[in-house]
Amino acid sequence: MRRGACTLALLSTLWGVLAAAQPWKPFIDASRAIDWSAAGVGGIPPRTTICARLTATATAASIDAALAACPAGQALLLEAGTYTIAGTIHVPANVTLRGAGASRTILNATGAGEAVIAMGNGGAALKPLTITGGAKAGSTQIELTTAAGIAPGKFLVIAERNDPVFVTAAGSGGNCNWCDGGWTHDGGMARGQIVAVTAVKGTTVTITPALYSAYTHDPVAVPMDMAASFAGVEDLQVRANNTGYETNFKLNACAYCWIKGVESNYADGDHVNVLWGFHDEIRDSYFSNAFLHKPGAHDSDIDLALKTTATLVENNIMERLHVSVMLEWGAAGNVIAYNYMMGEFDSAAPNVVMGSIDFHGAHPQFNLLEGNVLGSIYADSVWGGSSETTAFRNWVVGTSRVCTPMEGRGKVSCVGADGHYAFQAARAVQLSYLSTRNNLVGNVLGSAQMQSLRTTYSPVPQVATIEYPGRRTYETATAISFGYGSENDDGRGNGCGGGVPPCHAAGTSQTNVVEGNFNNITGSTGWFRGESRTLPESFYLAGKPAWWGALPYPAIGPDVKGAGGPAGHSAGNPAETCYTRVMSGSDGGAASPLPFDAVKCYGVTP
Numbered sequence: 093m094r095r096g097a098c099t100l101a102l103l104s105t106l107w108g109v110l111a112a113a114q115p116w117k118p119f120i121d122a123s124r125a126i127d128w129s130a131a132g133v134g135g136i137p138p139r140t141t142i143c144a145r146l147t148a149t150a151t152a153a154s155i156d157a158a159l160a161a162c163p164a165g166q167a168l169l170l171e172a173g174t175y176t177i178a179g180t181i182h183v184p185a186n187v188t189l190r191g192a193g194a195s196r197t198i199l200n201a202t203g204a205g206e207a208v209i210a211m212g213n214g215g216a217a218l219k220p221l222t223i224t225g226g227a228k229a230g231s232t233q234i235e236l237t238t239a240a241g242i243a244p245g246k247f248l249v250i251a252e253r254n255d256p257v258f259v260t261a262a263g264s265g266g267n268c269n270w271c272d273g274g275w276t277h278d279g280g281m282a283r284g285q286i287v288a289v290t291a292v293k294g295t296t297v298t299i300t301p302a303l304y305s306a307y308t309h310d311p312v313a314v315p316m317d318m319a320a321s322f323a324g325v326e327d328l329q330v331r332a333n334n335t336g337y338e339t340n341f342k343l344n345a346c347a348y349c350w351i352k353g354v355e356s357n358y359a360d361g362d363h364v365n366v367l368w369g370f371h372d373e374i375r376d377s378y379f380s381n382a383f384l385h386k387p388g389a390h391d392s393d394i395d396l397a398l399k400t401t402a403t404l405v406e407n408n409i410m411e412r413l414h415v416s417v418m419l420e421w422g423a424a425g426n427v428i429a430y431n432y433m434m435g436e437f438d439s440a441a442p443n444v445v446m447g448s449i450d451f452h453g454a455h456p457q458f459n460l461l462e463g464n465v466l467g468s469i470y471a472d473s474v475w476g477g478s479s480e481t482t483a484f485r486n487w488v489v490g491t492s493r494v495c496t497p498m499e500g501r502g503k504v505s506c507v508g509a510d511g512h513y514a515f516q517a518a519r520a521v522q523l524s525y526l527s528t529r530n531n532l533v534g535n536v537l538g539s540a541q542m543q544s545l546r547t548t549y550s551p552v553p554q555v556a557t558i559e560y561p562g563r564r565t566y567e568t569a570t571a572i573s574f575g576y577g578s579e580n581d582d583g584r585g586n587g588c589g590g591g592v593p594p595c596h597a598a599g600t601s602q603t604n605v606v607e608g609n610f611n612n613i614t615g616s617t618g619w620f621r622g623e624s625r626t627l628p629e630s631f632y633l634a635g636k637p638a639w640w641g642a643l644p645y646p647a648i649g650p651d652v653k654g655a656g657g658p659a660g661h662s663a664g665n666p667a668e669t670c671y672t673r674v675m676s677g678s679d680g681g682a683a684s685p686l687p688f689d690a691v692k693c694y695g696v697t698p
Contacts, residue, residue: 096284172193206353255585268282270421293472342367398421411684444517462483523572523573534651556571556611565577644663649661
């Protein structure tokens with residue numbers, strides 16, 4: 093299991109030890125990956141002392157008052173029942189808001205505003221301090237012009253001017269002026285990470301985690317105070333009603349905060365927003381449906397943004413969203429692992445395969461995707477680029493099941509004309525021309541669903557790999573696509589051939605490591621170096637976690653034999669087992685949302 097350190101001092105001590113031997117090293121150069129083992133809270137505190145118990149007569153205001161009065165290290169319990177919530181509930185630092193179970197404590201959200209439940213409230217103001225030394229990859233000490241006001245327990249946002257070689261905030265949608273949080277007028281500081289201060293001596297500041305990369309283009313450290321820390325929400329349901337909430341759950345400048353064992357039901361906007369987050373955790377939960385399935389201010393998703401760092405999204409079910417997980421605006425060093433994502437669609441284009449995991453706005457870096465069962469991985473080029481994404485042991489199906497209704501709340505039907513598998517832009521992995529230095533290792537790409545795709549008149553052709561400037565069409569299913577823009581398959585006008593720097597065009601695949609992936613279209617496993625290697629169990633876990641259950645471990649990969657999935661290489665993951673066997677769901681086509689109980693599914697939770 094992952095280690096259970098909660099203090100900054102212990103994190104700092106263990107970081108160097110864990111970094112000494114990384115399981116990805118035989119496959120990935122050290123400049124392209126990091127130590128992901130510390131992602132998340134590091135052990136969610138159980139908080140067995142209950143400060144107060146409220147019943148379903150409680151309002152948002154009375155819940156807020158009880159939370160504010162709850163002593164640190166304790167939990168406020170909402171008894172079983174349906175609560176009418178017309179405002180926003182604010183969970184303070186070091187307090188847990190807990191229900192009696194996701195199907196028993198229901199917050200019926202009838203109001204509007206930033207969120208139904210919020211943890212933290214704020215972000216990083218731009219008061220940059222120049223980094224004069226130590227801004228190299230792996231560094232845990234930096235030199236500043238001044239360390240006045242900086243102390244252990246504080247936080248810094250590390251950033252730099254966009255490196256023109258591989259970082260840009262420009263894409264097919266124009267220039268993402270807000271991608272750095274509005275620090276500049278043009279998104280000019282899109283790449284970076286958040287670190288915690290563990291010691292200060294003169295102008296030398298010791299930090300954790302270590303710097304993910306070198307920062308050489310006018311690097312700065314921006315002091316920030318986290319608005320909350322060690323706040324949590326557990327074992328309840330938020331039921332939205334299309335009344336105007338931006339998101340069901342919001343973590344804004346929250347450190348070591350978590351969401352666990354919840355159901356998020358028909359979001360008005362997004363299901364979860366994490367902004368300026370640090371070591372947060374979203375786990376063992378069920379995110380189902382949305383009122384809107386179209387692009388815009390919200391994508392009905394779990395969104396990690398604004399330099400959110402070292403956050404863990406693990407063991408969740410995501411059903412019938414627009415996008416399941418989006419990483420944008422500098423999200424760095426996060427782990428998206430062992431989630432089951434299905435049924436994403438766009439109501440205006442229901443034949444198009446949406447990105448289950450989408451890298452959308454400049455400039456996410458060093459994020460790990462592991463063990464997920466999902467429709468597609470998409471690093472788009474709409475608002476700039478991304479880099480150093482690692483995908484390991486995922487089963488990427490290559491399509492998604494689209495069922496009615498297309499909008500609003502209603503009984504889901506996939507029978508006959510009510511349901512189909514999306515066949516346009518059916519690409520298991522799609523890395524745009526602005527996404528570089530990515531690592532695809534030990535994944536299973538494609539599926540029987542992808543093979544059987546049909547348009548109205550004929551089968552959809554299948555292609556194992558395609559790279560710009562080869563001709564690519566929406567009517568071809570592809571396991572891996574490299575180097576194209578977001579609008580035109582020929583690349584004209586939105587990147588390669590369109591003159592938007594940096595343009596990686598032909599040869600994009602040369603910036604990526606593609607090692608040991610089973611391709612269902614060819615029926616074979618390809619090795620970048622020409623020889624097979626022994627894959628580790630995980631790139632971030634030390635061993636099989638306690639919540640894993642009876643599935644084989646690992647459950648996905650070319651070395652997994654006799655399971656389900658393509659050529660017997662995928663047994664899925666515990667979240668898929670929960671959905672299909674315990675909840676009796678079916679590939680996003682259940683008359684959802686379904687009753688959900690994390691304890692029934694996983695027995696124990698971390």
